[in-house]
Amino acid sequence: MAKRGKKYQEALKLIEADKFYSPKEAIELVKKTNVTKFDSTVEVSFKLGVNPKYADQQVRGAMVLPHGTGKSKTVLVFAKGPKVAEAEAAGADYVGGEEYVAKIQGGWTDFDVCVATPDMMGMVGRLGKILGPKGLMPNPKVGTVTMDVTRAVNEIKAGKIEYRTDKAGNVQAPIGKVSFSDEQLLANYIALADTLVKVKPSGAKGQYMKTITVSTTMGPGVKIDVLKANSDK
Secondary structure (H helix, E strand, O other): OOOOOHHHHHHHOOOOOOOOEOHHHHHHHHHHOOOOOOOOEEEEEEEEOOOOOOHHHOOEEEEEOOOOOOOOOOEEEEOOOHHHHHHHHHOOOEEEOHHHHHHHHOOOOOOOEEEEOHHHHHHHHHHHHHHOOOOOOOOHHHOOEOOOHHHHHHHHHHOEEEEEOOOOOEEEEEEEEOOOOHHHHHHHHHHHHHHHHHOOOOOOOOOOEEEEEEEEOOOOOEEEOHHHOOOOO
């Protein structure tokens, strides 16, 4: 393992290795242990007691954080007819059809989220091998395949995030920036934790939330007590 820098080592001293903190304590501590000069992203990782290879144990969806993520996302919308003007009016950065299919096939992926109306999915489907591995493929489960492009674009711009278990059952998501107030980060964290509890799969047995860790970019992790997972204290 690569040796950690002096700032990291100093930050680590502020964290009690065997202690599990309340969400409020963890948020306060994770800001103190930030090691970067830039406005780091604050992320949370949930280890869930699920096996995503089974359909009835998959966790996937999207939600709008109360205070956003602190990052403005670039949105591409595949649409035609009146939906083009609607997407543009909503604030989409790029709107079109075949011209963007060709551009993406040529290697362009300069956007954060891709939205498509259902009637465009036949065209967009050709991009599956490119967009799929990058997590950019439109999907009705997270609201990115829809006729309501105004709502989709507005939610994304307002701080909509996607959550999804990886192969090991982990869900990782941003909950804001270090520059956010403690109250804003805590509210975003609670909203995400509450959502994950509500979407607990029917096939999940035993302990659902196994571990929760919050951290900043390049900073050490702070463990949250799972018994207080969605407590605002």
